[in-house]
Amino acid sequence: MATAPNPADFSVNERANEYEVRFSVRGEIRLTINAESPEDARSKAEAMTEDEEFGLELDDTDEVRVDHVWKTRPMFLVTREGKKMQVSRLDAGDLPREPDDRGF
Secondary structure, X not given: XXXXXXXXXXXXXXXXXXXXXXXXXXXXXXXXXXXXXHHHHHHHHHHXXXXXXOOOOOOEEEEEEEEEEEEXXXXXXXXXXXXXXXXXXXXXXXXXXXXXXXXX
């Protein structure tokens, strides 16, 4: 098994002063769904909960809690399998690269 490369060999964006925060929110959203039956409306509503773009505004918020705070991981500039990218974890075979015209 090949080992990951040395992080010191790569350009890195340390992302100073950036932290990720996870909130738990309990509340209520009310909206209107066009459907042929209550079962169809439930099915459409269930599908909405799986949509990554759900992002509706809460009508009533019962509770908001900060669950966790952690330092945002640094991003390394690499060439991986011939493609330029930024990654938070170095893999075996990653090659260092410098910033390009798009910046870091």
